[in-house]
Amino acid sequence: xxxxxxxxxxxxxxxxxxxxxxxxxxxxxxxxxxxxxxxxxxxxxxxxxxxxxxxxxxxxxxxxxxxxxxxxxxxxxxxxxxxxxxxxxxxxxxxxxxxxxxxxxxxxxxxxxxxxxxxxxxxxxxxxxxxxxxxxxxxxxxxxxxxxxxxxxxxxxxxxxxxxxxxxxxxxxxxxxxxxxxxxxxxxxxxxxxxxxxxxxxxxxxxxxxxxxxxxxxxxxxxxxxxxxxxxxxxxxxxxxxxxxxxxxxxxxxxxxxxxxxxxxxxxxxxxxxxxxxxxxxxxxxxxxxxxxxxxxxxxxxxxxxxxxxxxxxxxxxxxxxxxxxxxxxxxxxxxxxxxxxxxxxxxxxxxxxxxxxxxxxxx
Amino acid sequence: xxxxxxxxxxxxxxxxxxxxxxxxxxxxxxxxxxxxxxxxxxxxxxxxxxxxxxxxxxxxxxxxxxxxxxxxxxxxxxxxxxxxxxxxxxxxxxxxxxxxxxxxxxxxxxxxxxxxxxxxxxxxxxxxxxxxxxxxxxxxxxxxxxxxxxxxxxxxxxxxxxxxxxxxxxxxxxxxxxxxxxxxxxxxxxxxxxxxxxxxxxxxxxxxxxxxxxxxxxxxxxxxxxxxxxxxxxxxxxxxxxxxxxxxxxxxxxxxxxxxxxxxxxxxxxxxxxxxxxxxxxxxxxxxxxxxxxxxxxxxxxxxxxxxxxxxxxxxxxxxxxxxxxxxxxxxxxxxxxxxxxxxxxxxxxxxxxxxxxxxxxxx
Numbered sequence: 265x266x267x268x269x270x271x272x273x274x275x276x277x278x279x280x281x282x283x284x285x286x287x288x289x290x291x292x293x294x295x296x297x298x299x300x301x302x303x304x305x306x307x308x309x310x311x312x313x314x315x316x317x318x319x320x321x322x323x324x325x326x327x328x329x330x331x332x333x334x335x336x337x338x339x340x341x342x343x344x345x346x347x348x349x350x351x352x353x354x355x356x357x358x359x360x361x362x363x364x365x366x367x368x369x370x371x372x373x374x375x376x377x378x379x380x381x382x383x384x385x386x387x388x389x390x391x392x393x394x395x396x397x398x399x400x401x402x403x404x405x406x407x408x409x410x411x412x413x414x415x416x417x418x419x420x421x422x423x424x425x426x427x428x429x430x431x432x433x434x435x436x437x438x439x440x441x442x443x444x445x446x447x448x449x450x451x452x453x454x455x456x457x458x459x460x461x462x463x464x465x466x467x468x469x470x471x472x473x474x475x476x477x478x479x480x481x482x483x484x485x486x487x488x489x490x491x492x493x494x495x496x497x498x499x500x501x502x503x504x505x506x507x508x509x510x511x512x513x514x515x516x517x518x519x520x521x522x523x524x525x526x527x528x529x530x531x532x533x534x535x536x537x538x539x540x541x542x543x544x545x546x547x548x549x550x551x552x553x554x555x556x557x558x559x560x561x562x563x564x565x566x567x568x569x570x571x572x573x574x575x576x577x578x579x580x581x582x583x584x585x586x587x588x589x590x591x592x593x594x595x596x597x598x599x600x601x602x603x604x605x606x607x608x609x610x611x612x613x614x615x616x617x618x619x620x621x622x623x624x625x626x627x628x
Numbered sequence: 629x630x631x632x633x634x635x636x637x638x639x640x641x642x643x644x645x646x647x648x649x650x651x652x653x654x655x656x657x658x659x660x661x662x663x664x665x666x667x668x669x670x671x672x673x674x675x676x677x678x679x680x681x682x683x684x685x686x687x688x689x690x691x692x693x694x695x696x697x698x699x700x701x702x703x704x705x706x707x708x709x710x711x712x713x714x715x716x717x718x719x720x721x722x723x724x725x726x727x728x729x730x731x732x733x734x735x736x737x738x739x740x741x742x743x744x745x746x747x748x749x750x751x752x753x754x755x756x757x758x759x760x761x762x763x764x765x766x767x768x769x770x771x772x773x774x775x776x777x778x779x780x781x782x783x784x785x786x787x788x789x790x791x792x793x794x795x796x797x798x799x800x801x802x803x804x805x806x807x808x809x810x811x812x813x814x815x816x817x818x819x820x821x822x823x824x825x826x827x828x829x830x831x832x833x834x835x836x837x838x839x840x841x842x843x844x845x846x847x848x849x850x851x852x853x854x855x856x857x858x859x860x861x862x863x864x865x866x867x868x869x870x871x872x873x874x875x876x877x878x879x880x881x882x883x884x885x886x887x888x889x890x891x892x893x894x895x896x897x898x899x900x901x902x903x904x905x906x907x908x909x910x911x912x913x914x915x916x917x918x919x920x921x922x923x924x925x926x927x928x929x930x931x932x933x934x935x936x937x938x939x940x941x942x943x944x945x946x947x948x949x950x951x952x953x954x955x956x957x958x959x960x961x962x963x964x965x966x967x968x969x970x971x972x973x974x975x976x977x978x979x980x981x982x983x984x985x986x987x988x989x990x991x992x
Contacts (some may be wrong), residue, residue: 360973408823438793459771
C-alpha cells in the first residue's frame with residue numbers, strides 16, 4: 265500500500281501548510297509562508313549529485329501585503345484543491361485546475377485567477393513549498409509516448425504486459441507515480457526522440473532481440489516519461505540510454521533527461537537522471553557509418569542553441585562532451601537517425617545499436 | 629488471411645504500373661502514366677456520398693519531358709520502394725522513405741531527390757495512381773493518441789484488451805490496416821481532441837459506465853485514428869461522436885473527420901466518415917450549462933478560420949450548422965470542455981455526456 269502511504273504523506277504535508285497558516289492567524293500574526301526563490305540566479309549545478317538544483321535563496325510571501333496577497337491566495341486555493349484531489353483519488357489537468365480555482369471573491373468583483381499562467385505559477389509555488397511534485401499533487405499534463413519490452417506492470421488494478429502490445433505499445437500516462445512493476449526481464453532502457461524510429465524498432469522486435477525496453481515520445485520527454493525512466497533506473501538498476509539525431513537538439517533532450525531543466529530545477533530530484541548515457545548519433549558516427557552524404561547544414565537556430573549548450577556548466581565539466589560539441593560546431597551540420605534507413609530498414613537495429621552496446625560507446 | 633490478400637492486391641497494383649511502363653518502353657512509346665489533377669480546382673464535395681472527392685481532371689506525366697522527368701523518376705522509385713516494403717512485410721516512415729530513395733544517378737551528379745517535400749509528393753502521386761493509401765503502401769507517419777473500451781483486438785499476433793490498459797490506454801498505431809477486432813462490447817465511439825479530457829474520462833471509467841470506446845489524440849486526429857474510427861463505424865456499425873471545445877477549431881476537427889480534408893480529398897473514401905456526429909460543445913450548451921462565465925474572446929485567427937469554414941459548401945448545405953456558426957460569430961467567443969470541471973471534476977462524465985446521449989442532441 266505504498267500508494268496510500270504516499271497519499272497520506274502528501275495530505276499531511278498540505279494539511280501542515282494549512283495548520284501553520286491557521287496558527288499564524290490565531291496568534292494575530294500576518295500569515296506567511298516561505299518558498300525558494302525562483303529564476304536562474306537561484307539555480308545551481310550540483311557537482312556531487314550531477315543535477316541542477318535550487319539554491320538556498322528563500323522568499324517570504326505575506327497575506328497582508330498588497331504585492332503578495334494575490335499570489336498568496338492563489339497558492340492557498342491550489343493547496344485546497346490538491347488536498348481535495350488526493351482525498352478523492354482523482355486527478356486533474358493544468359487547464360482544468362485553472363477552471364476549478366476560478367471564482368469571484370464574494371462581495372467583490374475580483375476573481376481569484378484571471379489566466380492559466382497564474383494557476384500554473386501557483387502550482388509551481390506549491391511544489392516548491394511542499395517539495396511534492398505536480399504529479400503527487402494530482403495535477404497532470406498531456407501524456408505522450410509509447411513503451412514496449414519484456415515488462416509486466418500493474419496500473420489502476422490492470423495487469424499490463426508491455427511485450428504484448430502489437431504495433432501500438434502501451435500509451436505512457438502523464439503520471440506514473442502509482443504504477444507498480446510486477447516483472448522486468450530487460451537489461452537496459454532506450455529512450456528515443458522519434459515515434460517513427462520506435463515504430464521501426466518495435467516492428468523489428470528490437471526490444472526482444474536486444475533484451476531491452478524501448479520508449480519514445482516526440483522531441484522532449486514528458487515528465488511522465490522522465491519519471492518512468494528514473495523509476496526503471498533507480499528501482500531496477502537498469503541503465504538508460506538516450507538515442508537521438510546527431511544534432512544539438514538531441515544533446516538538449518539528453519541534457520534535460522540527465523541533469524534536469526533550468527525551469528524545473530526544483531523537481532530535479534524526482535525527474536533528473538544523472539545515470540543516463542547518450543548513445544548517439546555522435547559526430548564520430550558520421551564517419552564510422554559513412555553518413556556524410558546525409559548531412560544537413562545548420563540553421564541559425566541550431567548555431568545559437570549550440571552556443572548556449574556549450575556554455576552550460578554541466579557540459580563544460582566534461583572534456584569528452586566539449587570535444588563532441590566542438591566537432592559539431594566545426595562540422596556545422598547535423599545528421600538524422602532516419603539516415604540509417606538508406607543502408608537498409610533494419611540497419612539501426614541490426615548493426616548500429618548492437619555495436620554501440622558491444623563497444624560501450626556512450627557519452628556520459 | 630485478409631491481410632495477405634490485401635498485400636497481394638497492393639503488389640499486383642504496383643506491379644501493374646511497372647508492367648505498363650515496361651510495355652510502353654518495349655513498343656517504343658514515351659513512357660507515361662495518368663494521375664488525377666491535384667489542387668483545389670479538382671476537389672469536389674459529393675452530395676451523394678457527403679464527402680470531399682477528387683474531380684475527374686487527369687494529367688499525364690511523361691518520362692521524356694524535361695518538365696516531367698524528375699517527378700516521373702521519383703514516383704517510379706517510390707513505387708519500387710513500396711513494392712519492396714510490402715513484400716518484406718516492413719513499414720517505413722515519411723522521413724525514412726526520403727533517405728531510402730535518395731541516391732545519385734550513376735554517371736551524373738544528379739540526385740533522385742534533394743528534399744523530403746519531393747518524396748512526400750511522390751507518395752501522394754503514387755496514392756493517386758494506385759488508389760492505395762499511404763498506409764497500404766507501407767509508409768507511416770507519427771503515431772499519436774490512446775484508446776480504451778470493452779474491446780479486444782489482435783495486432784501483430786498480440787491479443788490486446790482495451791479494457792485493461794490502466795491509466796495509459798493502448799497507443800494507437802499510425803497504421804491500423806492489419807488490426808483485427810476479436811470482441812466489441814460497446815454501443816458507440818467518442819473521439820475527443822484533448823488527451824487530458826480522455827485521462828479524466830478514463831479515470832472515471834466513463835467508457836465502462838456509458839458502454840463506449842473513448843479515443844483521443846491532441847488536436848486533429850491522425851490518419852491512424854481516422855481509419856480506426858472508420859473501421860469501427862463501417863465494420864461494426866458503431867456511431868461515432870466528436871467531442872470538442874465550443875470553438876471553430878473543434879468544428880474544423882469534426883469537418884476533417886467527417887468530410888475529409890481538402891489536401892487529402894483523394895483518400896476520403898478510406899478516411900472520411902460522413903456518419904460522424906458532433907456532440908458539442910455547442911453554442912446552446914453555453915446557456916444550458918451556464919458556462920458564460922468561462923467565455924474566451926475570439927482572436928483574429930478564430931475569426932478568419934470561422935469565415936473560411938462558413939463558406940465550406942458542406943456546411944452551407946446544413947441549415948442547422950449555419951445557425952450554429954452564426955451564433956458562434958455573434959458571440960465572438962469560445963468555451964472549452966475543461967470549463968465543466970468548474971462544476972465538479974466528473975460533471976462531464978456524469979451529466980453532460982449522458983444528457984447529450986439521452987436527448988440525441990447531436991449536430992450532423
